[in-house]
Amino acid sequence: MLAPQVTKAADARYPRHTREHFRHDMQQTVRANHPVITPVAAAIRAVTKDPKEQLVIVNDVAHLLVDYDDDRRVYGVEEFHATLDEMLMRRRQSGWLYLRDDCDGRAVFAAHLLAALGIRWRLEASFWKEHAWVVAGVDGVEYDLLDLRPDAPETDRLSYRLIGRLFVAATHRPPPFAWRRAWAQRTGRNVEVGLTLGLLDVGSTVANLHQRNATDWTAMNSASGNSPFDSRVLTARVAGFPYGEPLQIGAVAFVPVPAPAEPGPSRGVPTASASSGSDSSGTK
Numbered sequence: 001m002l003a004p005q006v007t008k009a010a011d012a013r014y015p016r017h018t019r020e021h022f023r024h025d026m027q028q029t030v031r032a033n034h035p036v037i038t039p040v041a042a043a044i045r046a047v048t049k050d051p052k053e054q055l056v057i058v059n060d061v062a063h064l065l066v067d068y069d070d071d072r073r074v075y076g077v078e079e080f081h082a083t084l085d086e087m088l089m090r091r092r093q094s095g096w097l098y099l100r101d102d103c104d105g106r107a108v109f110a111a112h113l114l115a116a117l118g119i120r121w122r123l124e125a126s127f128w129k130e131h132a133w134v135v136a137g138v139d140g141v142e143y144d145l146l147d148l149r150p151d152a153p154e155t156d157r158l159s160y161r162l163i164g165r166l167f168v169a170a171t172h173r174p175p176p177f178a179w180r181r182a183w184a185q186r187t188g189r190n191v192e193v194g195l196t197l198g199l200l201d202v203g204s205t206v207a208n209l210h211q212r213n214a215t216d217w218t219a220m221n222s223a224s225g226n227s228p229f230d231s232r233v234l235t236a237r238v239a240g241f242p243y244g245e246p247l248q249i250g251a252v253a254f255v256p257v258p259a260p261a262e263p264g265p266s267r268g269v270p271t272a273s274a275s276s277g278s279d280s281s282g283t284k
Contacts, residue, residue: 017079019125022104022132026123029083030108032115036088036242040065041116043196047183051138054117055174057197058136059145062110063278064198065241069100069217073227084112088242095233095247097202097240100217103276104132106146128164130154133276136174147171152275173277180211195243202232202240212240216274 012028014021031037044057066087071080074090082090087099087109099105107123111134114121120137124144131154133146148154148171155165180199187193189209194200201210221228239245 016081017077019127022081022125023123026081026083026108027111029085030111030115031084032112032118034084034112034116037084037112037116039196039242041113043193044113044117046187046190046193047179047197048177048186051117051119052143052174053177053179053182054119055136055138055143055145056177057179058110058113058117059174060179060278061113061197062106062146063214063276064212066099066101066106066109067096067215067217068102068106068274069227070102073217073225074100074102082108084108091239091241092248094227096227096230097232097236097247098198098215099241100227103146103274106276107132107134110134110145126168128160128167131276138174142172143174144171145174146276147173148275149277154275171277195240198240202236202238202243214278218274 012021012025014025040061044054044061047057048054072078074080075082081104082101087101087105091099099109101109104125111121111123114134114136122135123132124135125132129148131148133144133148136143136145150171154160157164183189183194183197183199189206191200191204191206191209194209195202195204198212198214201212204210217227233247236247239247
């Protein structure tokens with residue numbers, strides 16, 4: 001399995017696999033002007049310039065442009081908090097149509113989008129939820145993006161029901177916004193915008209639009225130690241993200257990910273949850 005060259009935050013204070021690293025050190029890797037993020041932010045602005053409505057799109061686009069799979073199958077280690085550049089490298093090495101990561105990768109992706117849109121944000125992770133997400137601030141109010149769905153199986157664990165729920169705050173979601181309808185009405189069903197946001201499948205044309213749904217790769221070939229092959233690459237010529245990038249499998253040597261440090265006062269947080277919420281009502 002290919003694995004990424006590790007990119008360390010300049011002033012990392014905590015071991016790479018820990019919750020503290022994700023919450024405090026990973027923010028140094030987020031770039032508002034990242035070249036693959038700025039076109040997505042521009043596509044969001046084409047749909048709406050209202051920051052609260054943008055939050056709903058960021059939440060859903062993080063699902064659409066980052067397919068779900070667990071760290072062991074994507075990076076070869078049990079817990080790996082990847083930077084966006086490492087996620088991109090991993091996609092290019094394997095020739096996937098879209099990025100693949102678990103909930104912490106989606107949160108990092110969303111943080112880049114929020115930064116590009118000029119919206120305050122911070123990365124968050126919960127030991128009791130076994131989950132990572134991003135908090136966004138608009139008009140003095142904080143909203144939780146990519147947090148667990150109300151019916152998430154993680155909240156049905158005995159330890160969570162007896163103890164964990166006492167240590168976590170209720171999720172505060174942004175107001176509903178039917179952004180898919182807004183895309184159709186406000187952009188005239190602009191294919192380029194739809195492809196950039198992951199709303200449309202890469203085979204879509206003006207005359208033949210195909211809505212895309214996020215893929216949970218853990219549901220496919222679950223016994224394999226590797227993230228599955230995506231057969232769609234056989235007919236696609238460009239990647240779904242970054243849209244327009246030629247598909248190719250790089251001849252990159254295996255670069256092992258350093259083993260996590262010995263357990264100490266800083267605890268790792270499992271972030272394997274696929275149960276973060278997305279606004280399916282936006283299709284109405």
